[in-house]
Amino acid sequence: MAEQAGSRPLRLLHLFPTTLGLNGESGNVDILRRRAESRGVPVEVTRLEAGAVVPAGVDLVFIGSGPVSAQMQTQAAVLAVAEPLRALAASGVPFLAIGAGFQLLGQSITLADGTGLTGASVFPVTTIVAGERVVGDFVVESRLGMLAGFENRGSYVDIGSNAPIGHVVYGRGNVAASGPGAGASAAAIAASGATAEGTVLVAPDDRVEGFWVENLIGTHLHGPVLANNPALADWLLEAALVRRGQTLPLATPDLVEIDRRASEARATIMAAPLSE
């Protein structure tokens, strides 16, 4: 299987790991690396901090979440690399952007006091810090099946008419629900003891999560997101390899065992999701 990989390692760019590293975000990078290396695909991770330049030959980009203070501190550094990042996105390099990092790669962020922060415009989305904070389990129905994890945010993301990752089964999503059944809050559903499946029936509404257009994925799903959802990790690796004319080799036994556990983890969350 090593022939598959070719001679050049898969180049993973981890943006601002020091400031945007809350919620075990670096776990996503470790997971991508492990899932490639177990299959004989060598990986090279570049941790890009403020002031550094974007290296050549990047195959996959990751940016994580962080507190508002870190977001403000990192904004200038993000703008400084905005152009090369947009070029990577335009050339089809897959991006996974989480929370505050996703917001910074959008067009703008309006903070609680009305201050505006300009983003890198990699993602055509805008963020407004507003509304009641949502904290709790998070289940989203995606093209890869059910994604599960944790939601913890106090802002709204406007993705315009672009495609989301999928419909929210449990939790809030990009903005407060406005469709039929929107009044049924996640907490009330939890209190009623409804299951994830039951929730869909109880509260059919228009809640959607994140952004997923071509190879650009942005979300507020934590966990870290790739821990509970290995299918998403493999999709990103596959997308990165396809651009190089390669395919992702089959999962090795160690990954199969990890994926069995992740599937149990998702099932446990979906069987009894909770919020605060």
Next chain:
Amino acid sequence: MGFRTTTAVLVGRAVRVAARARGGGSAIPGNIALKINPRFLEDTIARIPLGVVAVSGSNGKSTTTNMLAGILREHGLKVFTNPSGGNLPQGIASSVLSSVSLSGVLDADIAILEVDEGYGPKITKMLQPSTVLLLNIQIDQLNRYHEPDRVVRMLEEVASTATRSLVLNRDDNHLVDLDTRLGSAFTGSRAVTFFGASPELIGAAAHGLASADRFGDDSRGDGSSRIAVGGREADVTVTDIGDSQAVLGIDGRDIAVRLPARGLHYALDAAGATAAARAVLGDRFRPGLVTAALNGLTTVYGRGELLQVAGEDIEIIMMKNPASLQLNLDSLESAPEQVFMAVDEGTPDPSWVYDIDLSSLDHVDVITGSKAWQFAVRFGYANIPVGTVDLDVRAAVKQFLALPRPSKGRKTMILNYEQMMAIRKILGFKELEGGGQ
């Protein structure tokens, strides 16, 4: 003291008796007392002659409160305190119920209260502590506090309520200069003192003190640069640590103290308690009494505690949050022989376990609790073998206890707070946190 207080005491006590008979519900009596008299805490605690010392921070509150109470008792004071974990208003009220007279008088010279960070601003505004001791700000309960920065602001509010003195950890990224952020109106009329550890000890710890990162505001308002962490003169300094003991430097004098378990974080708790005792007692403080006090303490349970079950020792490692887990793992002498882990909804978002260096474990035998599979995934990625995962806590405990006796005679349990409480009960230990004595 008034009818409402007497009623609150009577009804609360009756509920307490009922709750204890059932073996649970330790915060309920306090809750009821507060419903009957919303000023129950002010009416009882605020009248104690030497006032209140409030202890807060992300980790070590229970251990430090226990140490400080011990040191002050050794100096001859009658101390009222809230047993470990009972740090919300209802928990404190439950503690009051166990020692207050019907007229609302607490027979104590001073109150030492462990205060929850989230409720801290409310509780301290109510009780006007003479002294505030702040231990650390670490990544903790982000599901509840959302961001470390919010905890910083809450503890700044708690600090600002101190009427006489403020005691801070100089080796914490956020606490080292917290006093400067309270303004001259505050610092002009309060004594601010510090505790810490020698730079060599901090440098030698695998992950330092796990203090939460601080972003932004590199310079102060006047353009001068921020005080670097560690850059304050400390009243009490940890100068050496050994196995379950430490040396504290106080005014150029070294004293040896016993700790609840291995670990620099416990030594810092002892330094914080000692610095607070010094701030409270002034000229009456005797360094020699600190040694005697800390030698005589029993461990606050779940904090480096050893339980005896069927002739075997079970070491409890708390994983309240990333910092406490990392520091406790760092202080293990070798990879534990038999490992049990239980994590439930008390840790709603365990993402942070991906920030933890787990290399001091070489395997885990049994994992349980509703987060068990998420931890099993983490161990998978860390290449740490996992024996079995069983979401049924009782069955998992039974399976772990049935393992052959370890050669060193010690089994290890890594538990979140809620599972620590549940499993103590399963193992037949009946005492409750947050309730009466």
